[in-house]
Amino acid sequence: MTIWKCNKCGSTIEATTYPDTCPSCKEMCEYVDVTCYLPECGGPTSGNINPQVFKESSKADERNFSTQSPHPLQRALSALKK
Ligand SMILES: [Zn+2]
Secondary structure (H helix, E strand, O other): OEEEEEOOOOOEEEEOOOOOOOOOOOOOOOEEEOEOOOHHHOOOOOOOEOHHHHHHHHHHHHHHHHHHOOOHHHHHHHHHHO
């Protein structure tokens, strides 16, 4: 079984192949294979997530977010509102 992580909402799905639309956010998402293939996290038969891959895919999300985010001034203004 492969563990897939939705790149939009970050939820994980355990399935042989990932679905067309994410059952959690109902969007067409890109899926990241976060299955553990290393003995360090239990191996592929353990059904565990590889924490390293999981973390790196989250970092990629943040990178995408920062390139798509508005002007730094707008960001600062929205931060002030919070
Ligand atoms: Zn999703």
